[in-house]
Structures are given as C-alpha cells and as structure tokens.
Amino acid sequence: KECLFVLPVRGSEGLYMVNGPPSFTESSAFQRDSGKNCRAVAFSKDGSLFAWCNGEKVNVVNVTSAELLRSFDLPKAVCLGFSPKNTILATWQAYTTAKDGSAGVPNLQLHDLKTGKCLKSFIQKKIQNWCPCWADDESVCARNVNNEVHFFESNDFNTIANKLHLQKVTDFVLSPGAQPTKVAVYVPGSKGAPSFVRLYQYPNFGGPQSALANKSFFKADKVTMLWNKKATALLVIASTEVDKTGASYYGEQTLHYIATNGESAVVQLPKNGPIYDVAWSPNSVEFCAVYGFMPAKATVFNLKCDPVFDFGTGPRNAAYYSPQGHILVLAGFGNLRGQMEVWDVTNYRLISEPVASDSTYFAWCPDGEHIVTATCAPRLRVSNGYKIWHYTGSVLHSYEVAPNEEMWQVFWQPCLDGVFPPKAVKYQAVPSELPGAEPKPALAYRPPALRNKPVMSSKL
Structure with a gap:
C-alpha cells in the first residue's frame, strides 16, 4: 500500500510533512524547514503544488518530486493562495502606510508560476477576503474593491472586464464548477431598508431584473453564503451580533435558501436557538x-427545505460530510467535549461514536475513509498534537508535541473531486495498534498548592 496523501504540520518545531495512511512516517521527499517563522502554507486545489513562507522567502514545490519550482523574495507574506489551475500564486502581506501618511505600497501580489513574474499588485488593506476568487476554469477572477465587485477575464489583470455595482456589496461568492459562472452578492441593510442577497449569472448585471434570484431579510449584521456543488442553490446564514430578546449569547441566526431558478425560502428550524x-x-x-x-x-433537509431525517438532540455544534457524501460526522468541539457521531447517510445508520477531546480542528481526508483531528495553538496551548482516525472509530496514528512546543496547523493534501469513488460503508472498527481515545474523567478541582500531593481526608 503506498501512501497517497501527506499532511503538512506547522508549528514551533518548524514545517514538515507526514505521510498519511498507512505509514504515518515523516516524508523524506520534503525537506523539513526547521525555522520557527513559518507563517503561511497552501496547497494548490489539485494537491500537486505546495507553497510556504518561512519568514525569508515564499517557496513553491512540486509535492511528488519535492522539486523547488519557484522562490519569491517576500519575507513578510502572511497569506498564500493558488488559482484553481495552478497558473497564479497570490500572496498578501499586512498593508503599511509611510510615516508621512502617504499611501503605502501594494501588498497583494499575483505571480505567474510559469515565468515567476509579478503580473499585478493591488492595495488590499483588510485580511478578510484578501484573495481574489477564480472560477474553476480561471475564465473569470473577481475581487471586492470599495463595495464593488471587479471582474477580470483570462487572468488579464490590467483590464477590468466587468463591474457589479450595488449600494454597498460587502461580500460575494462565485459558484463552483463549470461555466456559466454565477455570483452571489450580499448588501447589508441601512436606514430601515432590509439586507439582501442576490444571485447573478456572469456577466448579466444590468439592473434588478437581470438577477437570477433575490432574497431580502431583516436581522442581519453578517451573512455566510454557501453554494452547493452543482451551483443550483445557495444557503445563507444571516446573523445579528446581539439577540434583542436576550435569549442567546450568540446573537440571532436565520437560515435562508435561494435557488438559481428564482425560488427562495426561510428554512424552518423546529428548535429555537443558535x-x-x-x-x-x-x-x-x-x-x-x-x-x-x-x-x-x-x-437533514431537501431542496424543498423539508426535513428528510432528524438525528435528535445531542452535544454537537458542527457537521462534516465526507467528500463523497456517503458519511456525515456530527461533532461537538470548542466548549463541548469532542464527542463525534459518524453516520451512514445512505441508510441513516450510526457507524461509530469516537471522542476527540480538546480538538480545535477536524478534516476529512479526500479518500472518504480517514479523518484528522487536532489540538492547535493559539486556541489551546497545551497538549498540542493530532490524531488520524478511521471513520469506524479506530485511532490509527497519534502524535503529541513536546510539552514546551506548539503546533499551529495540520491539514490534508487535497485532491480533485472524483479521484476517490465512495466505498462500501464498514460498521466494524478497523484494526489498530493504538487504543481508542477515551476521554479523561473529570476530577474534583484542587488548588495549585495541593496538586501532586496525597489526598487528605478532612475531619470535621
């Protein structure tokens, strides 16, 4: 069995790659970068290229051969991103102005990976949504500039091919998949007018009649927009910072469904709360x-927003479908104790209930068989490390950094959709040499002065 995936691990011990299942050894092809200043890492969409910034240079390597393809002299880069077909590497560093108050130098750069030339530099002050968004075939690229969306075609960044100008576009998302490209835009409400999300088909932006769909709503300080893979529908989570009723510390959220055929609905959730x-x-x-x-x-809801299956209640705050869509993990991370429920969603049957205590990160491997959970700094600064699981609940590999070290990031090498077809679901835990992860029992609180001392029984 050869290892198909690598996992980069970034932390105070430097940056290195670990071979995925079944070997879990450190990759000998990728030379460990042992500096403590590795701020940014990124894979290309197909997983063939890997870029990182070590505080001196931004390097790009071919993952299979470990050959260094490009090196850019950008010591301050903190964000990296590849275009979908590996044509361009985007880099971002913090924007700084000169002491005399004059405008700073452009801090978002787009580099041609074939020639190594910088194609274009932009001023991009905020780190939020810093990276331009490409359609999957790179025919269109878009970025939000002063509440307008600017579109470029065929990676020609010297000409703005189209602009989408509404009152104040604060966020937009391009649709995944093949042409035609669709774009969802969010305009927040002001002066008593509602917020709205509109769907357009590129490049038909002429007036409200040209929109494919429109959904307006009150109660939105920010929205999260999620396209489905086929780009036929969009889910919008609209949230307010403050719940006026005082019922929730998390503000108030509503879930909206918008389809490209013009249909829209509020998804009726049968339980109140976040x-x-x-x-x-x-x-x-x-x-x-x-x-x-x-x-x-x-x-689980269908496209009519009708419930298809109800999993009941439990200590959970996250949902993760496997890349093939045949398995769903419901999990409780953050302020919950890391319980996971692994469900076969073809038959709605529970497969396993592993526990990954103190996890700050969860991700499916593209093979739809393996999962990584991790405890990373700065979210948690103790017991940093990661575990690789089989979805049947077995821990196949576990690594914890030394007590005085930190781990900041671990993630799977991606691959394109369709490379791994779904396999038949197993219900029996796969064999593993490691014991299952049992949560530690909660002990009574002891003040620091009495820790590591024998327990004295108090006599009254």
Whole structure:
C-alpha cells in the first residue's frame, strides 16, 4: 500500500510533512524547514503544488518530486493562495502606510508560476477576503474593491472586464464548477431598508431584473453564503451580533435558501436557538443544519427545505460530510467535549461514536475513509498534537508535541473531486495498534498548592 496523501504540520518545531495512511512516517521527499517563522502554507486545489513562507522567502514545490519550482523574495507574506489551475500564486502581506501618511505600497501580489513574474499588485488593506476568487476554469477572477465587485477575464489583470455595482456589496461568492459562472452578492441593510442577497449569472448585471434570484431579510449584521456543488442553490446564514430578546449569547441566526431558478425560502428550524453549522451534502440535493439551544438538534433537509431525517438532540455544534457524501460526522468541539457521531447517510445508520477531546480542528481526508483531528495553538496551548482516525472509530496514528512546543496547523493534501469513488460503508472498527481515545474523567478541582500531593481526608 503506498501512501497517497501527506499532511503538512506547522508549528514551533518548524514545517514538515507526514505521510498519511498507512505509514504515518515523516516524508523524506520534503525537506523539513526547521525555522520557527513559518507563517503561511497552501496547497494548490489539485494537491500537486505546495507553497510556504518561512519568514525569508515564499517557496513553491512540486509535492511528488519535492522539486523547488519557484522562490519569491517576500519575507513578510502572511497569506498564500493558488488559482484553481495552478497558473497564479497570490500572496498578501499586512498593508503599511509611510510615516508621512502617504499611501503605502501594494501588498497583494499575483505571480505567474510559469515565468515567476509579478503580473499585478493591488492595495488590499483588510485580511478578510484578501484573495481574489477564480472560477474553476480561471475564465473569470473577481475581487471586492470599495463595495464593488471587479471582474477580470483570462487572468488579464490590467483590464477590468466587468463591474457589479450595488449600494454597498460587502461580500460575494462565485459558484463552483463549470461555466456559466454565477455570483452571489450580499448588501447589508441601512436606514430601515432590509439586507439582501442576490444571485447573478456572469456577466448579466444590468439592473434588478437581470438577477437570477433575490432574497431580502431583516436581522442581519453578517451573512455566510454557501453554494452547493452543482451551483443550483445557495444557503445563507444571516446573523445579528446581539439577540434583542436576550435569549442567546450568540446573537440571532436565520437560515435562508435561494435557488438559481428564482425560488427562495426561510428554512424552518423546529428548535429555537443558535445555528451552529450548516453543510451541503456533496450530492447538492440535501443539507444538514445543527441548531437550537444545547443539546442541539441536527436535521437533514431537501431542496424543498423539508426535513428528510432528524438525528435528535445531542452535544454537537458542527457537521462534516465526507467528500463523497456517503458519511456525515456530527461533532461537538470548542466548549463541548469532542464527542463525534459518524453516520451512514445512505441508510441513516450510526457507524461509530469516537471522542476527540480538546480538538480545535477536524478534516476529512479526500479518500472518504480517514479523518484528522487536532489540538492547535493559539486556541489551546497545551497538549498540542493530532490524531488520524478511521471513520469506524479506530485511532490509527497519534502524535503529541513536546510539552514546551506548539503546533499551529495540520491539514490534508487535497485532491480533485472524483479521484476517490465512495466505498462500501464498514460498521466494524478497523484494526489498530493504538487504543481508542477515551476521554479523561473529570476530577474534583484542587488548588495549585495541593496538586501532586496525597489526598487528605478532612475531619470535621
């Protein structure tokens, strides 16, 4: 069995790659970068290229051969991103102005990976949504500039091919998949007018009649927009910072469904409380929502926004479909104790209930068989490390950094959709040499002065 995936691990021990299942050894092809200043890492969409910044240079390597393809002299880069077909590497560093108050130098740069030349530099002050968004075939690229969306075609960044100008576009998302490219835009409400999300087909932006769909709503300080894989529908989580009723510390959320055929609806959630997570199934015809005051409910809905299956309530705040869409993990991370429920969503049967305590990160491997969970700094600064699981609940590999070290990031090498077809679901835990992860029992609180001392029974 050869190892198909690598996992980069970034932390105070430097940057290195670990071979995925079944070997879990450090990759000998990728030379460990042992500096402590590795701020940014990125894979290309197909997983063939890997870039990192070590505080001196931004390097790009071919993952298979480990050959250094490009090196850019950008010591301050903190964000990296590849265009979908590996044509361009985008880099971002913090924007700084000169002491005399004059405008700073452009801090977002687009580099041609074939020639190594810088194609274009932009001023991009905010780190939010810093990276331009490309259509999957790179025919269109878009970025938000002063509340307008600017579109470029065929990676020609000297000419703005189109502009989408509404009152104040604060966010936009391009649709995934093949042409035609669709774009969802969010305009926040002001002076009593509602917020709205509109869907357009590129490049038809002429007036409100040209929109494919429109949904307006009150109660939105920010929105999260999620396209399904087939780009036929969009889910919008609209949230307010403050819940006026005082019922929730998390503000108030509502879930809206908008389809490119013009249909729209509010998804009726049968339990009150926050919406913790919403995830589209890769089949594009179902989505799962995790919502309601704890213990939270989880429900799968169809495109009519009717419930298809209800998982009941439990300690959970996240939902993760496998890349093939055949398995769904419901999990409780953050302020919950890391319980996971692994469900076969073809038959709605529970497969396993592993526990990944103190996890700050969860990700499916593209093979749809393996999962990584990790405890990373700065979210948690103790017991940093990662575990690789089989979805049947077995821990196949576990690594914890030394007590005085930190781990900042670990993630799977991606690959293109369709490389791994779904396999038949197993219910029996796969064999492993490691014991299952048992949560530590909660002990009574002891003040620091009495820790590591024998327990004295108090006599009254």
